[in-house]
Amino acid sequence: MTALRAEGLGKKYKRRWALAGCTLDVPAGHVTGLVGPNGAGKSTLLGLAAGMLEPSSGTIEVCGGVPGSGPAQLAKVGFVAQNAPVYANLTVEEHLRLGARLNPGWDDGLARARVARIGLDPALAAGKLSGGQRAQLALTLGIAKRPELLLLDEPVASLDPLARREFLRDLMEAVAEHGLSVVMSSHLVADLERVCDHLIVLVDSRVRLTGDVDELLATHRRLTGPRRDVDTLPGDQRVVSARHTDRQTTVLVRTEAPILDPAWDVGELGLEDLVLAYLADPGVGRPDLGVVR
Numbered sequence: 438m439t440a441l442r443a444e445g446l447g448k449k450y451k452r453r454w455a456l457a458g459c460t461l462d463v464p465a466g467h468v469t470g471l472v473g474p475n476g477a478g479k480s481t482l483l484g485l486a487a488g489m490l491e492p493s494s495g496t497i498e499v500c501g502g503v504p505g506s507g508p509a510q511l512a513k514v515g516f517v518a519q520n521a522p523v524y525a526n527l528t529v530e531e532h533l534r535l536g537a538r539l540n541p542g543w544d545d546g547l548a549r550a551r552v553a554r555i556g557l558d559p560a561l562a563a564g565k566l567s568g569g570q571r572a573q574l575a576l577t578l579g580i581a582k583r584p585e586l587l588l589l590d591e592p593v594a595s596l597d598p599l600a601r602r603e604f605l606r607d608l609m610e611a612v613a614e615h616g617l618s619v620v621m622s623s624h625l626v627a628d629l630e631r632v633c634d635h636l637i638v639l640v641d642s643r644v645r646l647t648g649d650v651d652e653l654l655a656t657h658r659r660l661t662g663p664r665r666d667v668d669t670l671p672g673d674q675r676v677v678s679a680r681h682t683d684r685q686t687t688v689l690v691r692t693e694a695p696i697l698d699p700a701w702d703v704g705e706l707g708l709e710d711l712v713l714a715y716l717a718d719p720g721v722g723r724p725d726l727g728v729v730r
């Protein structure tokens with residue numbers, strides 16, 4: 438099952454492509470992390486998936502439908518934008534009532550339990566909440582909507598560490614109990630490492646890497662050994678990044694095959710190292726790596 442499928446998807450603002458040639462399959466029932474530097478196109482991809490933006494090229498399908506194509510599609514998709522949008526003049530309670538009125542699958546018990554646990558005063562206007570509390574309210578509305586796919590644009594950036602951990606736990610519970618699919622952008626790779634089993638790395642408006650996290654970790658290796666030219670590596674070892682000192686070379690490769698050369702000291706990678714390697718070397722001019730179809 439696919440939660441989101443994009444084929445050659447692009448979005449152009451005037452003459453600049455904010456997202457280009459984006460081909461993706463995001464599996465349903467999983468948490469997918471969306472990472473990339475500022476301006477890479479993460480919010481643009483989420484906006485296209487939510488139906489807030491129109492593609493300039495290619496196609497996108499979300500939960501089997503065209504984003505923004507009607508009430509049934511809107512009910513399937515929850516979107517919490519980067520600035521945690523809430524109505525400043527409405528109270529927390531009024532937000533919950535509005536959520537119940539607008540969303541056919543609304544889970545009032547969940548919304549109220551969450552608001553109580555976070556300690557939000559239902560009588561307080563959203564405009565009087567702190568930034569983190571506003572984000573908590575917006576996230577509560579997103580989860581209580583009970584969408585098939587929840588799109589979250591940097592949801593935890595303004596939350597304190599405990600609130601962050603609790604929110605991520607709520608999210609994983611919803612995934613396990615209700616089969617929710619999540620696509621979540623974040624700069625906090627350590628958080629993504631805890632909750633994501635699928636990954637998209639966007640760099641310079643393009644998909645640089647995507648796939649199942651376990652599979653990506655299993656096929657990337659850090660090789661350290663005597664200095665050598667990386668062009669001499671076997672053809673099945675794709676070089677992601679390379680560093681040299683006078684006597685030593687450290688190279689990060691993607692390969693399905695075991696590393697047989699005894700000159701290399703072979704190390705495994707964590708998700709953070711993997712992401713940073715792809716971010717540090719944008720691979721300009723190279724074909725996208727790891728696009729899993």
Ligand SMILES: Nc1ncnc2c1ncn2[C@@H]1O[C@H](COP(=O)(O)OP(=O)(O)OP(=O)(O)O)[C@@H](O)[C@H]1O
Nearest residue numbers: 450454455456473474475476477478479480481482
């Ligand atoms: N409404 C707009 N008009 C013109 N250009 C835009 C608009 N929205 C985004 N862009 C441009 O598109 C590119 C991608 O922006 P986007 O917001 O998708 O990046 P991002 O990866 O979410 O960044 P960040 O991590 O800073 O939130 C940027 O160069 C940005 O300047």
